[in-house]
Amino acid sequence: MRFAPVIYGIGGLLLMTQSAQAVESMDWLNKLSISDKVNSQGAFIYESNGHLTSHHIARKVDSNGDVKERLYRLDGTPYEVVRDNNRIVCSTSADDQADVAKTLAPKLKPEQINKGYTIKHLGESRVADNATDVVAFMPKDPYRYAYEMQLSKSTGQMLKSTTFDQKGNALERLQYITYSSLSSSAEELASKADCAPRVEAEEISHVDQATWRASWLPSGFERIRSLKSWQAGGEGRPVQYLLYSDGLSNFSVFVDSDSQTATADSRNQFGPTSVVSKRINPSDKDVLITVVGEIPAGTAERIALSVRPD
Amino acid sequence: MNREALLESLSAVMDNEADELEVRRILAATSEDPELRATWSRYAMARAVIRNEPIMPKLDIASAVSAALANEEAPVTTPAASVKPKVSRWSAISRVAVAASVTVAVLAGVRLYNQEDATQQMAQQAPAPISIPQVQSPAVLANYSEESAQSAESKAANSAAADSQLPGYIRQHAQQATFNSVEGSALPYARGANAETR
Numbered sequence: 187m188r189f190a191p192v193i194y195g196i197g198g199l200l201l202m203t204q205s206a207q208a209v210e211s212m213d214w215l216n217k218l219s220i221s222d223k224v225n226s227q228g229a230f231i232y233e234s235n236g237h238l239t240s241h242h243i244a245r246k247v248d249s250n251g252d253v254k255e256r257l258y259r260l261d262g263t264p265y266e267v268v269r270d271n272n273r274i275v276c277s278t279s280a281d282d283q284a285d286v287a288k289t290l291a292p293k294l295k296p297e298q299i300n301k302g303y304t305i306k307h308l309g310e311s312r313v314a315d316n317a318t319d320v321v322a323f324m325p326k327d328p329y330r331y332a333y334e335m336q337l338s339k340s341t342g343q344m345l346k347s348t349t350f351d352q353k354g355n356a357l358e359r360l361q362y363i364t365y366s367s368l369s370s371s372a373e374e375l376a377s378k379a380d381c382a383p384r385v386e387a388e389e390i391s392h393v394d395q396a397t398w399r400a401s402w403l404p405s406g407f408e409r410i411r412s413l414k415s416w417q418a419g420g421e422g423r424p425v426q427y428l429l430y431s432d433g434l435s436n437f438s439v440f441v442d443s444d445s446q447t448a449t450a451d452s453r454n455q456f457g458p459t460s461v462v463s464k465r466i467n468p469s470d471k472d473v474l475i476t477v478v479g480e481i482p483a484g485t486a487e488r489i490a491l492s493v494r495p496d
Numbered sequence: 497m498n499r500e501a502l503l504e505s506l507s508a509v510m511d512n513e514a515d516e517l518e519v520r521r522i523l524a525a526t527s528e529d530p531e532l533r534a535t536w537s538r539y540a541m542a543r544a545v546i547r548n549e550p551i552m553p554k555l556d557i558a559s560a561v562s563a564a565l566a567n568e569e570a571p572v573t574t575p576a577a578s579v580k581p582k583v584s585r586w587s588a589i590s591r592v593a594v595a596a597s598v599t600v601a602v603l604a605g606v607r608l609y610n611q612e613d614a615t616q617q618m619a620q621q622a623p624a625p626i627s628i629p630q631v632q633s634p635a636v637l638a639n640y641s642e643e644s645a646q647s648a649e650s651k652a653a654n655s656a657a658a659d660s661q662l663p664g665y666i667r668q669h670a671q672q673a674t675f676n677s678v679e680g681s682a683l684p685y686a687r688g689a690n691a692e693t694r
Contacts, residue, residue: 274674
């Protein structure tokens with residue numbers, strides 16, 4: 187609650203300085219968008235839903251721009267993800283179900299963020315012994331969360347991020363404790379043996395059933411992926427998978443067009459992640475629509491209700 | 497009706513398994529039998545202790561339930577139904593659990609005053625060895641400060657168990673979103689790592 191006055195105050199200031207700000211926001215977005223093209227090494231902590239975990243990151247960018255990156259959890263059950271440019275090399279998974287896809291969805295252009303958020307420089311600070319700029323991403327509508335990020339002045343790398351709901355409550359925090367832009371060794375980038383290669387799902391073009399889409403989206407959200415997926419219950423029936431993004435927040439839509447489970451509609455919240463399931467009966471079969479994403483539960487619910495056959 | 501059968505019906509009422517007829521019978525019996533009424537209160541208290549639920553020793557459940565039934569033609573739409581939709585939905589599957597939802601309605605007010613306890617319990621379930629500083633940190637409290645968020649939390653286990661697909665969906669979403677944000681931040685990855693241990 188104590189963040190709310192700050193947020194409203196920022197909102198007021200923004201209205202007064204809109205034109206100068208449009209130029210400024212593109213500067214921040216450009217800075218952000220090239221930040222994953224620099225070498226990066228460090229450790230960060232992540233807090234969400236009352237859990238605190240620590241992680242290591244190694245990212246190497248060679249002279250022709252190829253990126254290798256490895257993220258690894260340092261406490262609890264080992265968990266790691268290794269990527270090579272836009273391909274996920276391997277990731278730890280709790281089960282052996284096929285993953286939806288091993289290639290990354292195309293990234294949105296930085297301008298996309300401008301559609302959903304007002305961007306404002308709040309000041310300067312320091313994180314992990316690096317000078318930072320504090321930048322706020324204020325949602326332009328009530329359909330998404332607000333973010334406050336601290337970006338390294340030298341590389342643009344996000345070193346601290348806090349996600350706020352509409353009431354100003356912090357939902358999750360990520361903060362680096364060590365960070366440098368030194369090059370990582372091959373050893374630091376190598377995956378461990380239990381990092382399983384990904385098995386790719388079929389693209390939606392191979393699906394011979396009706397495809398689905400969300401007929402209502404908050405402005406700035408775009409569909410960036412549409413796939414036939416594995417069947418979550420392990421029965422081999424395909425579930426359609428859609429991924430939407432506004433550049434900062436993502437949500438997924440799962441459409442199980444012949445749902446066999448007797449699950450009632452449900453609505454859950456895990457830290458910043460909302461999970462809403464809705465059952466509809468357009469024909470003789472039950473269709474279960476599940477929306478999962480870092481968006482307010484009300485937004486997820488409205489999206490779930492808007493999902494229709496294409 | 498003998499005493500044993502009455503007590504059996506009382507158990508059924510408390511376990512959410514009584515039909516409407518049984519509920520009326522119990523209510524009729526308790527209205528003229530103070531001992532049975534005391535037994536009901538004792539049952540309720542014992543149950544609350546076992547389940548770590550809020551206790552209200554002076555609450556006369558029988559008369560509260562009677563009053564609520566008299567005032568409410570359709571108990572499914574009592575405040576309880578809106579506060580805890582899961583409870584009414586699940587119980588409606590087999591037999592009409594009128595008294596249970598009304599009892600929940602009566603207790604719903606109590607529940608709100610016990611949010612702090614609930615927060616404490618949830619924090620203690622977290623694997624963190626030092627839970628007290630976390631409870632006091634605003635970040636953790638923020639997760640529970642909203643009534644809706646809190647009831648969602650408490651419902652989570654319920655529906656997740658009922659729907660085995662949900663954890664898989666959450667995991668897939670997290671993995672798909674990894675590396676996918678414009679700024680190349682580690683945020684989606686960290687959410688994924690969290691989903692993996694959930």
